[in-house]
Amino acid sequence: MRWLLLLGLVAFSESIVKIPLTRVKIMRKTRSEKHMLNNFPKEHTYRLNLTSSPGSNITTHPLRNIKDMLYVGNITIGTPPQEFQVVFDTGSSDLWVSSVFCTSPTCFSHVLFRHLESSTFRPNNKTFIVEYGSGSMKGVVARDTVRIGDLVITDQEFGLSMAHSEFEGMPFDGVLGLNYPKFSFTGGIPIFDNLKNQGAISEPVFAFYLSKSKPEGSVVMFGGVDTSYYQGALHWVPLIQAGDWRVHMDRISMNRQTIACSGSCEALVDTGTSLIQGPRRLVDNILRLIGATPRGSKHYVSCSAVNTLPSIIFTINGFNYPLPAQAYTIKDSSGNCYTSFKENTASASTETWILGDVFLRQYFSVYDRGNDRIGLAQAV
Template sequence: MKWLVLLGLVAFSECIVKIPLRRVKTMSNTASGKNMLNNFLKKHPYRLSQISFRGSNLTTHPLMNIWDSVYLGNITIGTPPQEFQVLFDTGSSDLWVPSLLCNSSTCAKHVMFRHHLSSTYRPTNKTFMIFYAVGKIEGVVVRDTVRIGDLVSADQTFGLSIAETGFENTTLDGILGLSYPNTSCFLSKALASVLKGTREGATSQQWLVMYFLARVSGSELVVGAVLEDMLSQRSPSLLLLYSSLDVSYYFLSISMKRYVIACSLGCEAFVDTGTSLIIGPRRLVNKIRKLIGATHWLSKHYVSCSVVNTLPSIIFTINGIDYPVPAQAYILEVSTGNCYLAFGEHGFILSRETWFLGDVFLRVYFSVFDRGNDRIGLARAV
């Protein structure tokens, strides 16, 4: 578990790799999926996913990708390369894609890795199981060459799923984790190390990743630099990651119309690209819903789209710096004239109240994940 603490300026790097991200529809965006989604949310409230490896619990991380949109990018695996559309997730550390040997009907809907066609493929004797809020993934741990743009990691450890449950209505082929190696369930070099190391024809570069998410088009994952044309005239405020063992204070509060509406004594928060909404404790999210005047119906809270322009911004204050999220960002349209509040709730009990700032927040503030210097930066997106 990591904490965010204020720091200074953005680091720059000369090596740049730009990976376009594609925003795709999920269950809530399709007519056939809405009823399935509502039924699913009733039966499966959001919870932290738990990863286990050979019977041992190693780490936890949040993953939500079913409520609004997922941002996917291309990677390739094997020799010759086989292409996959994956979710780049800062809340986890491992890569998995479906195997040709997968016996679940879910896998047949996605691109499956054909290991027998890759000359660089190497099996291992390890297996894995990952539990998510939507279901679980079971598979085997293998090695092969993985490419992200022109970044290359040879003999990279990753997972091949042989059974998938709960991913029937997702559009992603797999998940690529960008978090710290010590949270890896494969007990080996996490794939994120490729981003600081081997680039074809170039020397090693610092681990630096920037996310820019857009509602329509233009979303990008940028490795190795912070692009100034994506910044507004305001300077970015960076947040340093500390171990929770050394931190004895809180940093987040939430306000609206100059009044603190949540976290008056401070809360903990995570910037997470694997989460679609802004997720918070049930009690605090319900308070925000009442202040907005949203009406509950079938697991969502709706408002008329005609009032969106009259609703106030919700301000996330992190170490004294305000990050306003306007109503046009935290209210999403589900159908003509019908909009819903893009806040989700979790019901688990932690020692401190915890929030997950997902895509709804990240469409307003692009994020820089500088693991080489243990910091995260936020700046208003243009």
């Protein structure tokens, strides 16, 4: 998560668990046909669980629409269970929630974990700090039972917040990281790794579907892929290296002209980031080409011109992923349209882009830890 821009085991054999997410608005080499998903089981050591919706063991949580644009879902921690609304984030690796230990005023607008009310709680006393793009969190590490739908992870290490900085108005209680273990600030085994290790899922795969225009319907699924959420082929992209959901991107183009990422660059696929971030100079060039004008912290275009603006095409591993103007512009509460491109302030030795929810609403994404790759397909 590059923070959100503006920011017991119930074992399933050959099953998929889907966790509904809620949209929240906050101020944050092409493969041949033989490599498509329907032939995946022939080529790999484990069998990818495929289903077309009903008929498989699927756990679904009720949705709650908070506002617009960030995706959250419910989990529980402790015995008896205490429920929290968290961001499922491929950009970070730790689970943490707000707690009664927190002294920051912002904590009291969230659900707080009450450790004395959980019979399975175990303290650790180790502290940690997480720095995000627009704030920080200091916490203490503990262990307890965590439930994600029908999946139960016992003795899971997680963080309890003690202090927050710059997180006013964030409408969630914590973060559930789905990145690789090396990015864990708590030093513990992340949730997804424990799901694998404890046999709660049959395959080391999870996937996201993020709804485009309605608060309902978004899901994160574990242990397999529901093919009803995408159309056409699922194209696989190898990671630059195992340990981060980062891939090579060939170029970014518009009207058949390369406008960024000439000569290739890197792209981080991040469900915990709302918009699309890139180097300032290149973002400014894109904004100029589409005629966006600054107003405060955002850049606006005429809503009447959105249907005439060109698509911006992200070419990844030889395959084009167009993003139409209707996807890269967002209408605010006043009825004005602003763009979804934002400067990435993090320093990097190579040109790096963060493909957040604006991109992932268009493209269903699969995260394959067994083969260290990401699958992308046109979302329905």
